[in-house]
Amino acid sequence: MRKIDVFDTTLRDGEQSAGINLNTAEKLEIARQLERFNADVIEAGFPASSQGDFEAVKKIAQTVKGSIVTGLARSIKSDIDTSWEALKYGEQPHIHIFLATSPIHMTHKLKKTPDQVVDIAVESVKYAKKNFPLVQWSAEDAFRSDPDFLVRVVKEVIKAGATTINLPDTVGYATPSEYGAMFRHLKENVPGIDRVKLSAHCHNDLGMAVANTIAAIENGADQVEGTINGLGERAGNAALEELAVALHIRKDKFTFGTDVKLDEIKRTSQLVSQLTGMAIQANKAVVGKNAFAHESGIHQDGMLKERTTYEIITPELIGENSTQIVLGKHSGRHAFKDKAIALGFELSDEKITEAFKAFKALADKKKEISEDDLYVLLTDQQIQEEEVPVYELKSVQVQYGNGSIPTASVSVISPDGDLLQEASTGSGSVEAICNTLERLVQGKVHLLDYRVTSIGKGRDALGEAVVNMTYNGKSTTGRDVAQDVLEASAKAYLNAINRQLVNERKRSYAKTV
Numbered sequence: 001m002r003k004i005d006v007f008d009t010t011l012r013d014g015e016q017s018a019g020i021n022l023n024t025a026e027k028l029e030i031a032r033q034l035e036r037f038n039a040d041v042i043e044a045g046f047p048a049s050s051q052g053d054f055e056a057v058k059k060i061a062q063t064v065k066g067s068i069v070t071g072l073a074r075s076i077k078s079d080i081d082t083s084w085e086a087l088k089y090g091e092q093p094h095i096h097i098f099l100a101t102s103p104i105h106m107t108h109k110l111k112k113t114p115d116q117v118v119d120i121a122v123e124s125v126k127y128a129k130k131n132f133p134l135v136q137w138s139a140e141d142a143f144r145s146d147p148d149f150l151v152r153v154v155k156e157v158i159k160a161g162a163t164t165i166n167l168p169d170t171v172g173y174a175t176p177s178e179y180g181a182m183f184r185h186l187k188e189n190v191p192g193i194d195r196v197k198l199s200a201h202c203h204n205d206l207g208m209a210v211a212n213t214i215a216a217i218e219n220g221a222d223q224v225e226g227t228i229n230g231l232g233e234r235a236g237n238a239a240l241e242e243l244a245v246a247l248h249i250r251k252d253k254f255t256f257g258t259d260v261k262l263d264e265i266k267r268t269s270q271l272v273s274q275l276t277g278m279a280i281q282a283n284k285a286v287v288g289k290n291a292f293a294h295e296s297g298i299h300q301d302g303m304l305k306e307r308t309t310y311e312i313i314t315p316e317l318i319g320e321n322s323t324q325i326v327l328g329k330h331s332g333r334h335a336f337k338d339k340a341i342a343l344g345f346e347l348s349d350e351k352i353t354e355a356f357k358a359f360k361a362l363a364d365k366k367k368e369i370s371e372d373d374l375y376v377l378l379t380d381q382q383i384q385e386e387e388v389p390v391y392e393l394k395s396v397q398v399q400y401g402n403g404s405i406p407t408a409s410v411s412v413i414s415p416d417g418d419l420l421q422e423a424s425t426g427s428g429s430v431e432a433i434c435n436t437l438e439r440l441v442q443g444k445v446h447l448l449d450y451r452v453t454s455i456g457k458g459r460d461a462l463g464e465a466v467v468n469m470t471y472n473g474k475s476t477t478g479r480d481v482a483q484d485v486l487e488a489s490a491k492a493y494l495n496a497i498n499r500q501l502v503n504e505r506k507r508s509y510a511k512t513v
């Protein structure tokens, strides 16, 4: 069986989605999980785009050893230099340089002639090659490029030392047969093409990203790029979990497969959804809540008699065991720590103590603690960044009656350490809380989106709130989890404000050093 490399870009193309902003600790946590998922390459970010991205990529390159870590760079020396500073810590330093090759991008965006584009591409690959053993070169908007120009530029960048050639369908316009044909054309016409890896990168604007990716493999691609849960700009990228499961389930047909650890899919998907605040649609293939639910009577009857009548994928295949009750009220610190280790968490004693406290508080309210709950508690500890003074919720109280005006009173500790209290009304309980918090945080808040979902099942499930807003004109996202949705909402609101404050502090720090 031909092995196909999996290149995950959840932290770069996925993070570019509207409404997502991850801090370094969260990115690191996702990268560590992608390593368990067994991605061959992890694109950790775009180091030259911001100080925050640089730090995250560097931290990931220093930490992750089981997967190759890469970062995106434009075809300019300063981007390549900055990338090297972040990526040189990796076991096999890898850079991903891109340049547009379609007439529409060359004329309007780059304002360069095709000859100039070839020169820039060659120069940047040669320059990167001085430090990086692995250089991936992407022809941005490859699918809408002239096929003969593509042959020409790819031939030249291979001569310059590129080790991987990526041919993206940047705007998600291709059909499977057309996208496959582009790979075949290059395979047949570029001298030396067998020396490099060919990579597919598909967007899902017409819902064909996974199908296009498979067509590329059938025509010579050795690497596939995509994201967990199909995150990404606009309609997103090819969903890696769908791709890996499709190749596995239909191995009777395909002569190729990936080394993805399929039983890490559920956990990877949930972690990405939790930390990005991007909910997974219930009917999403492989990882949706309903992906294994059989509703109709005829289907249920069939399933009871023989599971394979209607089930082609088992929940166990992707590591779905969320209904498992793992710990209860009387479980001790020792059992808790053992479970945390068994779940793959590496926490300091201090963090275990903090997580255990949160577990005890939850166990007082909730009889049985499931694995889903534990993941949330432990991940929350794992992603705590070093202490910087931010707003902290002390208490929230809401008065609500269907015949009266909802009123919230909230107290918070400010970044300066002062206890602040306010009360305010709203047309609903959540609005009353938001109005009160807006007075407390001293700034202009404009709420863009607000969502509450439950984690796991049952009437005592944890509630997760996600808040999208602009704070003093800049957009930010916050999320938090609590047993009560009103408390979760207040915490998510403050989380969004705090992220913005931390970012601002980092930026002013970057300017002073």
Ligand SMILES: [Zn+2]
Pocket: 013, 168, 170, 201, 203, 237
């Ligand atoms: Zn893309």
